[in-house]
Amino acid sequence: MINPSVHGWIDKFFAEQSLSPHSFPQNESDFYTRTRATGFIFGHVVSIDASIAIATENRLPQELSKIGMLNTLYQMYRLTKQNNESANFINEAVAFYNTMIPKGFNPLKKVLESSSPSSKLEKIIHDRVQTNEDMFSKNFSHVITNALLFIDVLAFKQYLEKGSVPEKYSTIIEDIVISVVSLSLKSKTGISQHDDLLAKLFESSVRYNKFGRNAITSIENLDLSYLSNSLEKHYIIDLAGISLWSDEKVENEERYFLFKLGEFLKINDTEILNSINFINDFIVKYKSEIPYFNFSNPVKHFYDQTTDSVAILINRNKSRLLKEISESKELMQLLAKSTHKDLDKEEKKKMKKQLLDICKSIPSLTIFLLPGGGLLLPILIKFIPQMLPSSFNENIED
Template sequence: MINPSVHGWIEKYFAEQQPFPQTFASDEEAFYLQTRATGFIFGHIISFDSAKPIEQQEWLPVEISKIGMLNTLFQMYRLTKQHNDPGHFINEAVAFYNLLTPKGFNPLQKMLPSSSPASKLEKIIHERVQTNEDLFSKNFSHVITNALLFIDVLAFKQYLEKGSLPEKYFNRIEDIVISVISLSLKTKTDISAHDDLLLKLFESSVRYNKFSTANITNIEDLDLSYLKNDLEKFYVIDLAGISLWSDEQVENEERYFLYKLGEKLSVADTFVLESINFVNAFISKYKEEIPYFNSSNPVKTFYDQTTDNVVVLIKRNKNRLLKEISESKELMQLLAKSTHKDLDKEEKKKIKKQLLDICKTVPSLTIFLLPGGSLLLPILIKFIPKLMPSAFNENEE
């Protein structure tokens, strides 16, 4: 199974996916619809458009986004080049992202002078799936990952076809997306509870512009002439659709806005209607899982997300964790005692100290050593009995 947080995951992805199909999509609309069905367009990935199924159980949201990003970039490569060549794809992807850094400055060469292209791409993708928020703000928000990752895919298409990237391509596409989303939110007949969170999601995802909602007031004022490719047009319509969605319906005025937008983009009404229906079905089905549709207490959200992440890390490191714990006789005795009797203050301190020492030896668990990491220890302690043999719990005797 692929672990997207460990070095070498890209090479393992391609090893597991081979042999690749020798048939290639030639229809851009079909490619787009398949990509949209995965949820990648909306920043909530539910599946992967891959040759072989990819299990995503017990993955962190950022890890799902990394696999989704790699897979979609590769599918765009297959669509554009009409062949399968993981090595060539990786080199092209690294060269593409190198174009996004200032001339004369390549941080990848500085940080990874002898790294393989696959290692460089792993680093790049890890950076790209992040939002622009600082760690503290991100933890206390509903934003998990970058919502505008498909712009990278659109830009990659331009690079593969032309060998270069149009000047300020990202700026222009982002600017149009921001304008359309801002205007569509103003069009809504009722402002729902998730609208502020949705706005925050896009605001934290832009990289090349400042998110402003004050510029455009009428759809006639939108300048969409820069959008030449169908994929770009489909993307803009879908993003407008998701920003207009509320309460499992799109009102008449909002439908009019979407059809008018389609008309300005020279996109058929049939696609606009299909977009409305798809967005409605997708959100209705996955609403409870999509963070920006759930406006619960931010502190509770942070705790719940952190708990889930820590449990995943504990499960992954189960064997190593148990080995380290079993080698500490005093810790084993205290943990066994805690299953049937309250520990005193001094004993609790010893457990805390020894568990933190063990976490130092397991790289994936260094999250416990970060500032505030000790607050997560109750999660680890609570989960330990589930990992230990049944004989460990004397209450079951």
Template structure:
């Protein structure tokens, strides 16, 4: 299984995907429909458009986003170039992102010249899935990643077709996205807490523009002439649709807004209806998993998401963790005692101090050493007994 948190994962990704042939998209609409079905364009990937299955279980949110971005860029490349040549794709992708350096993004400046193209792309994708602000990650959930990654795919399409990308492209597309999303929210008959959060998420995902919503009052105020490609237009319809969704339906006034937007974009009504139908189904099936639809109890959501990530990290480093813990007789005794008896204040301090020392020796667990990371230690302590030999856990049964 590929691990996007470790070096070499892109090479392994392509080694696995070469095992089975993958048909080329029949059209741009087919490419978009297949991509939309994965959830990637909504910032919540549930699957991947690949013939060789890629599991989403036991992966961190950022890892899923990395795979989703890589695979979607690759499928766009396959459609444009009609080839599966992964080495050429990697070269094109690195060249594309390298061309953005003068536009305020320089992921390669700290990399050694000898670094392989695939390793360069790994570093780039790691940077791209991050949001620009800590506001959401502090107040909502650390699991949030860049929700507008599909703009990279749209820009990559331009780059593949023309060999370059306009200085204005990202500014224009991001500005239009924020205009449409903010106007969509103004159109809603009922504003919910998740609507505000969704707007903050999009605002934290833009890289090249900061947008003021005051000038946009109607669809006629939108500057849509820059959108020339059907993929760009369909993307705008879908982002408007997910912004308008609430209470498991889209109200009549909101449907009218979407059809009016579709008319302004020269998008057929059937495609607008398809967007509405898909979004209703997608959210109905995955609402509990989508971070920005869980605002009703953000503290619980944060804890649940953090617990899931901690479990993933612990399971991945189980052998190393057990080895380090077993080298401390006192720590083992305290952990055993904690399974059947409350520890006193001094004992708790000893466990905390010794576990932090253990985490220092395991790179993947340095999350516990970051500011605020010690607050996650109870989660680590909770799961450790389940990883230890059965003889250790007899204390729990007793």
């Protein structure tokens, strides 16, 4: 069994797959259809389009994402070059990423020069799938962030065909995707604060762009002229569609957004309907297997999962946390006050700063210092009084 968490898994993958022939993707449409069926497009790998079946049971989402990414890159190589040479593919993939990843962030610098190409590719794929070690990546990032991995595949296509990737290609594609998803969320019939947070999370998951709120306010303001092939366009339609899906349906107003987007992308209505139907069938079929789809609102699920995780972290570090908090009389008073009265803006700022200072000194709590960790801080503040001894609560109320 291939174990992507152990060194040497790529060599094992190709050793096993070479034992049986696998049909080449017939064209871009066939490649995309097969890839979409695996769930890789949506950041949820439910199957692997490989010559020898690869079990998906009892694997971590990150492990499935690694296999899915390797295989999707390989299938793109097979489509473009029309050959199965795994060694050539690995060399091409390593060379591609070596030109793509910004200086200072290149994972190859962390790998010994004597490392084999497959070892380097393992490191690259690990870094691309696991963008960070914070709470988002463990509970939510694979929902959103890994849906952006297909941009790597699109850029790899450019590299294989032209020998290089057009300047800022990935940045522009990613920016278009974020703009479209942000607009699709705004077009939903029932917009909630959770949908707004989903947009923020999506925007903070970028790999090529700097973090920032997208300023596009209407579909007419989108510049889609950069998109040059069907893979890019269908990918954007599908991500817009899955971000609109909720309560087991896509409302008429939301369908209008997709048809309007299709008009701008020059995708006919039949293909838009195909996308809507596929997304609905995919979610219904795999709903029981993918926690993300068990809730009409994915961010609600994120908070449910994260709340439990934060409680565990506090329990594990309760003694040290109590010691650190008890050394700050002001923080104790603020925490006590927050349990029965709203703090003013200045008090919230003080409490946040002091808690973050404490988190810096406790390794397990440094997740609150990472990008996006600020969104988790209210959960930490909520649980601290509950998790500490009652005598402590009585003391801080005094």
